[in-house]
Amino acid sequence: MSTNWSTNTSFAGTASGASGTILLGRILLSVIFLLSGFGKLTAIAGTAGYFGSLGLPLPMVTAIVVGLIELLGGLAILVGFQTRIVGWVMAIFTVATALVAHTGWDDQMQMINFMKNLGIAGGFLVLASSGAGAYSIDAKRG
Template identity: 30%
Template sequence: MRSRPLYDVIAVLARLGVGIVFMAHGWQKIEAGINETSRTFDGLGVPLPTAAAVYSAFVELLGGAALIVGLGLPVTGVLLFLDMAGAFAFVHADQGLFMVDGNRVRNGYELVVALGMASLLFAAGAGGRLTLDQWVIGKRLRRPDDEDEEDAASFVASLRQAETKPVKKPRSPRQLKSPAPAPGPAEAPETSGKDTGVAEGSADDVLVAGRRKSQRRRASTTQPIKRGDDKDPSA
C-alpha cells in the first residue's frame, strides 16, 4: 500500500522532470523565432504552420512552468497532450518508434508519446497534493462549503432548541373577556348589629339575587299589619 506523502513527493519530481523538458522545447522554438519555426513546420507538412508554431512554443514553455508549480493542472495537462498529439500525427507517426536508431537520427515518436501520456495523467489528477491548485485555489473553494456547514449546524441547533421549549397555549377570547370572580362569603365585610338589615341586604344583592327576596319576606312576616280604617268597637 502506497504512502500518501511519498506519492506526493514522487508526483512533484515527475512534474519537475516533464515540465523541464517541455520548457526546453518551448524556449528552443521561441529562441529560433516564430517565423523560422513556422517555416520548419511548413516543410514537415503541418497544417496552419504559423498558428501551430505559436501554439506549440507558448504552450510548451508556459505549460511546462505550470506543471512544475502545479497550477491549473487539468487545463495545462490537456493543452500539452493536444500539442504532443499534433506532433505525433503530423511529424513523428511515420518515422518509427526510436528517435535514434544506430547511427541514424530517425526522429521517432517515443518522446512525444511519453510526454503526451504524462500530461494526460497530470490532467486526470496525478499531480499530487503539493501544488498551487491545492494550496491556493482549493483553499478558496473549500471556504464556502465550511460556512454552509456551519450555517446548517446552527440552523439545526436552533430547531432543536425550539422543540425543547414548552409551547404556551393562547388564551381564548372568552377567557380574556371574563370578569374577575366575585369575593366569597368569607370576604364579605362584617357589619355591626345595629345596621344588620342594610348590610345584609347589600351583601345579599352582591352574592345571590334570590337571597334579598327571602330577606324581604322575613321582614314582612315579623312586622304587624296596621289598618288605618279599623276602629274600636267599644268607642
C-alpha cells in the first residue's frame, strides 16, 4: 500500500495542527533575528566597528541596513507578514552572512556558525515555499 504524504491527514495532522507547527517554526526562526537586529541597532558603533574590521564598505550604513533587515525580517516572519517574499529575502541574507562572516573554517566555531546559517536558510526556504500558515497576517489578508 502506497502512502500519499501530501493528503494523508492522519500522518500529517489536521490543517490547524500544521499551522500550529508552522507558527512554532516561525517563532523559533524569528527569535535569533529579532534579538540580533535589536542588539546591532542599540550598539551601532560596536557593530559598525566589527563590520569595518571585516572590510565591509560603509560600516555604519551597513550596520544600520543589516540591523534593520534582521529586526524587520524577524518581525515579519514572527507575525507572518509577506512570508513567502520575506522567507526568500532572509534565506539569501543568511547565506550571504555565512559567506561574509563565517568562512574561517579552520576555526571549528566558524564552521558551526556557517552550517547553522545554512540550516536557518533552509527553514526560510521552507516558509517561502509553504507560506505562513493559518495563524498569520498573510492568512487574515486572504
